[in-house]
Amino acid sequence: MENIIFTSHAAKELSRLLERYAPQDRFALTDPNTFRECWPLLAGAGIAGERVFVTEEGETGKSIEQVVRIWEFLTERGARRNAVLVNIGGGVVTDVGGFAASCYKRGIRCINVPTTLLAQVDASVGGKTGVNFRGLKNEIGTFALPEKVVIDTVFLKTLPFRQLLSGYAEMLKHALLSGRECLDTLLKMELHKATPRQLAPLVRESVQIKAVVVENDPEEHGVRRALNFGHTVGHALESAALAAGKVWYHGDAVAYGLLAELFLSVRKWGFDPLLLEEFARKITGIYPPYEPAATPEALYALMLHDKKNEQEGVNFTLLRAPGEFVIDNYCNREEILPALEYITHL
Amino acid sequence: MENIIFTSHAAKELSRLLERYAPQDRFALTDPNTFRECWPLLAGAGIAGERVFVTEEGETGKSIEQVVRIWEFLTERGARRNAVLVNIGGGVVTDVGGFAASCYKRGIRCINVPTTLLAQVDASVGGKTGVNFRGLKNEIGTFALPEKVVIDTVFLKTLPFRQLLSGYAEMLKHALLSGRECLDTLLKMELHKATPRQLAPLVRESVQIKAVVVENDPEEHGVRRALNFGHTVGHALESAALAAGKVWYHGDAVAYGLLAELFLSVRKWGFDPLLLEEFARKITGIYPPYEPAATPEALYALMLHDKKNEQEGVNFTLLRAPGEFVIDNYCNREEILPALEYITHL
Numbered sequence: 081m082e083n084i085i086f087t088s089h090a091a092k093e094l095s096r097l098l099e100r101y102a103p104q105d106r107f108a109l110t111d112p113n114t115f116r117e118c119w120p121l122l123a124g125a126g127i128a129g130e131r132v133f134v135t136e137e138g139e140t141g142k143s144i145e146q147v148v149r150i151w152e153f154l155t156e157r158g159a160r161r162n163a164v165l166v167n168i169g170g171g172v173v174t175d176v177g178g179f180a181a182s183c184y185k186r187g188i189r190c191i192n193v194p195t196t197l198l199a200q201v202d203a204s205v206g207g208k209t210g211v212n213f214r215g216l217k218n219e220i221g222t223f224a225l226p227e228k229v230v231i232d233t234v235f236l237k238t239l240p241f242r243q244l245l246s247g248y249a250e251m252l253k254h255a256l257l258s259g260r261e262c263l264d265t266l267l268k269m270e271l272h273k274a275t276p277r278q279l280a281p282l283v284r285e286s287v288q289i290k291a292v293v294v295e296n297d298p299e300e301h302g303v304r305r306a307l308n309f310g311h312t313v314g315h316a317l318e319s320a321a322l323a324a325g326k327v328w329y330h331g332d333a334v335a336y337g338l339l340a341e342l343f344l345s346v347r348k349w350g351f352d353p354l355l356l357e358e359f360a361r362k363i364t365g366i367y368p369p370y371e372p373a374a375t376p377e378a379l380y381a382l383m384l385h386d387k388k389n390e391q392e393g394v395n396f397t398l399l400r401a402p403g404e405f406v407i408d409n410y411c412n413r414e415e416i417l418p419a420l421e422y423i424t425h426l
Numbered sequence: 427m428e429n430i431i432f433t434s435h436a437a438k439e440l441s442r443l444l445e446r447y448a449p450q451d452r453f454a455l456t457d458p459n460t461f462r463e464c465w466p467l468l469a470g471a472g473i474a475g476e477r478v479f480v481t482e483e484g485e486t487g488k489s490i491e492q493v494v495r496i497w498e499f500l501t502e503r504g505a506r507r508n509a510v511l512v513n514i515g516g517g518v519v520t521d522v523g524g525f526a527a528s529c530y531k532r533g534i535r536c537i538n539v540p541t542t543l544l545a546q547v548d549a550s551v552g553g554k555t556g557v558n559f560r561g562l563k564n565e566i567g568t569f570a571l572p573e574k575v576v577i578d579t580v581f582l583k584t585l586p587f588r589q590l591l592s593g594y595a596e597m598l599k600h601a602l603l604s605g606r607e608c609l610d611t612l613l614k615m616e617l618h619k620a621t622p623r624q625l626a627p628l629v630r631e632s633v634q635i636k637a638v639v640v641e642n643d644p645e646e647h648g649v650r651r652a653l654n655f656g657h658t659v660g661h662a663l664e665s666a667a668l669a670a671g672k673v674w675y676h677g678d679a680v681a682y683g684l685l686a687e688l689f690l691s692v693r694k695w696g697f698d699p700l701l702l703e704e705f706a707r708k709i710t711g712i713y714p715p716y717e718p719a720a721t722p723e724a725l726y727a728l729m730l731h732d733k734k735n736e737q738e739g740v741n742f743t744l745l746r747a748p749g750e751f752v753i754d755n756y757c758n759r760e761e762i763l764p765a766l767e768y769i770t771h772l
Contacts, residue, residue: 144494155560158731183529186556186567187645210532214501221532222568299533385504 081291083228084205086284090193090232094125094166097191097228105163107154108132109177111141114169117238118195127166131157135173138327142172142211144220150180161185164227170196170243171203171330175221178209182224189227195235197247197279198331201254201286204229206294206307215323216385217315223299233276233283241272245367246331251282252359253310253338254289259403262289267362305407309397310338313419316382320374328373335367339426340419345398347415349406364426376420380413427637429574430551432630436539436578440471440512443537443574451509453500454478455523457487460515463584464541473512477503481519484673488518488557490566496526507531510573516542516589517549517676521567524555528570535573541581543593543625544677547600547632550575552640552653561669562731563661569645579622579629590617591713592677597628598705599656599684600635605749608635613708651753655743656684659765662728666720674719681713685772686765691744693761695752710772722766726759 087093098106108127110119115134133153135141154163167177167190174192181190194204210221236244248271255263262285269282290307297304314330314337321328339360345351374382383394393410400406433439444452454473456465461480479499481487500509513523513536520538527536540550556567582590594617601609608631615628636653643650660676660683667674685706691697720728729740739756746752 144490148490151559151566155562155565179529183525183566183568185565186554186569208532213497216501219501219531220497220529222529223532 081288081295083225084287084291085228085230086280087230087232088234088280090230090234091122091125093230093232094122094191094193097230098126098164098166101162101164103128104131104158105160106131106166107157107159107163108166108168109135109150109173109180110168111135111170111173112137114173114195118168118235121234122168122193135176138172142176144211144213146176147180147183147211150177151184154180154184159184159188161188163188165190166193167191167204167226168193168195169199170194171199174199174204174226175208175210175218178207178224178226179211179221182209182222187224190224192226192229194229194231196239197236197244197283198250199247200231200233200236200283201247202250202290204231205287205290207298212322215319217319217322225298231283231287233280236276236279242329243331244271244274245335246329248366249310249331249334249338251286253307253334254286256338256342256399256402257293257306257309257405258289260401263402267358271366303407305395306397306405309399309405310334310341312383312394312396313337313340313379313423316379317373319382320372320379324373326373332367332370335363336370336423339363340423341396341398343419343422344396344409344411344415345400347418348409348411349398349400351399351401355402360426370423370426372424376417376424379420380416383416427634427641429571430633430637431574431576432626433576433578434580434626436576436580437468437471439576439578440468440537440539443576444472444510444512447508447510449474450477450504451506452477452512453503453505453509454512454514455481455496455519455526456514457481457516457519458483460519460541464514464581467580468514468539481515481522484518488522490557490559492522493526493529493557496523497530500526500530505530505534507534509534511536512539513537513550513572514539514541515545516540517545520545520550520572521554521556521564524553524570524572525557525567528555528568533570536570538572538575540575540577542585543582543590543629544596545593546577546579546582546629547593548596548636550577551633551636553644558668561665563665563668571644577629577633579626582622582625587618588675589677590620591681592675594712595656595677595680595684597632599653599680600632602684602688602745602748603639603652603655603751604635606747609748613704617712649753651741652743652751655745655751656680656687658729658740658742659683659686659725659769662725663719665728666718666725670719672719678713678716681709682716682769685709686769687742687744689765689768690742690755690757690761691746693764694755694757695744695746697745697747701748706772716769716772718770722763722770725766726762729762 165181167174192204194200207225210218213219314334317333396409511527513520538550540546553571556564559565660680663679742755
C-alpha cells in the first residue's frame with residue numbers, strides 16, 4: 081500500500097513526485113477524453129505538452145499497435161532509461177502505459193493517475209499490465225508495479241454514470257471477498273447520488289482489500305486468484321462481445337460474471353441463495369440488462385482458452401459466504417452451463 | 427548458477443526438464459539454420475514438430491513483428507499460462523523467445539538451449555531479453571530469467587569460425603573483468619583448433635564470471651554495468667551498421683569496442699599500455715579489420731542515446747587492470763573521440 085497515495089490535491093502530489101526527474105525525462109500518456117476533462121487539472125504538475133501522448137479512444141486503444149506507437153513516441157523524443165511515464169486515465173491507459181513502460185529499454189518507471197472509478201479501485205493497483213490480442217483480453221502483458229499511484233476522487237465528478245457502474249462492480253467484488261459489513265454498505269449506497277467526497281472512503285477501503293491480496297501473491301500463483309471472482313465468466317462475456325464487434329463495459333461484464341459465479345457458489349459451496357437474490361436485484365436494478373453476444377456453449381469454449389485454466393475444466397474462485405473464498409475450483413461443462421443460463425434468464 | 431546445466435547430453439537433459447510439462451504445453455523456437463544443424467540432435471527431447479516455430483534468419487528476426495508472429499503462433503495453438511517455450515539457437519533466438527515468453531499471458535516459462543558460443547557464454551544467461559526497434563539495439567525488452575539454461579558444447583562443432591569469434595569476444599571481456607590468469611589462457615588459445623571438449627571448461631568458467639555479477643545485481647542498477655565493458659562503443663558500432671544496412675557480427679563490434687574502451691582505460695585509469703598492445707595484436711590478428719559504418723562524431727551521438735546514459739556525457743565501465751573495474755565513468759566528447767580514432771587507425 082505504501083506506493084498508493086490518496087489525495088484531494090492530485091496536481092500538487094504529482095508535481096512533488098516529479099521533482100526527482102529532469103524535465104526532459106517526464107512523459108505522460110492519456111486518452112482524448114481524459115485529456116479534455118482531467119488534463120487541465122494536472123497541467124501545472126510539470127509535464128511539457130510535447131511529451132504527452134494521447135492514445136486512441138476506448139478498447140481499440142488497447143492494442144499492441146498502440147504500444148508500438150508509444151515506443152516510437154518515446155524513442156523519437158530520446159526518452160532515457162531513467163524517464164518516467166505518467167499514465168492518466170482509465171484502465172485502458174494504465175494497462176497500456178504500464179505495459180509500454182515495462183518493456184521500453186527493459187523497463188522505465190511509471191506513475192498511475194487513475195481518473196475513473198474502475199481504474200482507481202482496480203486497474204491502477206496491483207501491477208498487471210497488458211493489451212488485447214487477436215480477440216483475447218489482456219493476452220499480452222507483464223507484471224510491473226507502478227512506482228506510485230495517485231488517487232483523487234475529484235476526477236470522478238465528470239465521469240458518466242455508466243462508467244461509475246464499471247468501478248462499482250469491482251467494488252462489489254472486493255466487498256464480497258472482504259465480508260458482510262462491507263458488502264451491506266455498498267448494496268445500500270445510492271451510487272447516482274454519491275459525491276467525490278463521499279466516494280473517497282469507499283474507494284480507499286476497496287483499494288485496501290485488493291492491495292492486501294496482491295501483496296501476498298504479486299504474480300498470481302495462489303491467493304491472488306481470489307480477485308478473479310466474477311472474472312472467469314466476466315472475461316468470456318467481454319471476449320465474446322469483442323469478437324462480435326459489440327462494446328461491453330468491463331463493469332457490466334463483471335457484474336453479470338459475479339452473478340454467474342455466485343450461482344456456482346450456491347450450488348458448490350452452499351452460498352446463501354437469499355443473498356444471491358438480493359445481489360441479483362441490485363445488479364439488475366442498476367445495470368443494463370444482459371444481452372448475450374454468444375451462446376452459453378460458445379462462452380464455455382472461450383473460458384477453456386482463458387489463461388487461468390491449467391487443468392481440465394475451468395478454474396473458478398468461489399465463495400462459501402462473503403469473506404470466505406475458495407480458490408482453484410475446477411468446474412466442468414455440466415456445472416457451468418446452468419450458471420450461464422441463469423444470467424440469461426434473470 | 428543453479429539454473430544453468432552444463433552437459434554433454436543436451437537431448438537427455440531437455441527431455442528430463444520437460445517431463446513436468448504436458449505434451450501440449452511444450453513449445454520451441456528456433457531459426458532456420460539451427461533447425462537444420464541442431465534440431466536433429468534434440469528431436470527426441472519430446473517437443474512435437476507442430477509446436478516448433480522457426481523464425482526468420484539473422485538480426486531481421488529480432489523485431490517486434492517477429493514477436494507478434496510468435497504470440498500468434500502460441501495463441502492459435504491455445505498455449506496456456508503453464509506452457510513452456512524452449513529457445514534453441516543463438517542470441518537472437520534466446521533474446522526474442524525470452525521476450526515473447528515474458529509477455530505472453532503476462533509470462534510463461536522458458537528454457538534456453540544456446541547453440542552458439544556467444545549465446546552460451548552471454549545471451550542465454552542473465553535474463554535480458556529484447557528486440558531491436560527503429561534502428562536501436564535491444565530497445566524493447568524485459569528482464570526475465572529462463573527457468574533453465576542447457577549448455578552443451580557439442581553444438582559448436584558445426585558452428586562457422588566467424589561465429590566462434592563472436593562468442594570469443596565476450597569470453598575476452600569476462601576474462602578482462604576476472605583477472606590476468608584467465609585472460610592469459612584465452613589470449614594464448616588457438617580458437618580455430620579448439621574442439622567442443624576443449625571449449626567446455628572455458629565456456630563454464632566464462633559463464634561463471636557473468637553469473638556471479640548478474641546474481642549480485644539482476645536489474646543492472648550497479649555492479650552489473652561492469653558487463654557493459656566494451657559494449658558502449660560496441661553497441662554504437664552495431665547500431666551504426668544496422669542503420670547503414672550493413673551486417674556486423676556482435677562479436678566483432680564488441681572486440682573493437684573492447685579495444686576502444688581499453689584505450690580510454692589507459693588514458694583515465696592507467697591501464698597497462700603494453701597489455702593493450704598485446705590485446706590489440708590478438709584482436710587484429712583474428713578478427714576482420716574494422717570498417718567504420720559511421721564517423722566518430724556520429725558514433726558519439728549514438729552513444730548519447732544509449733540506454734545506459736543517465737547523466738551528461740556517456741557512461742563507461744573502465745579498467746585499472748584485468749580484474750579491477752570501475753563502473754559509472756562519465757566521459758565527454760573530447761575523451762571519447764580519440765578512442766574511436768584509435769580503432770579506426772589500428
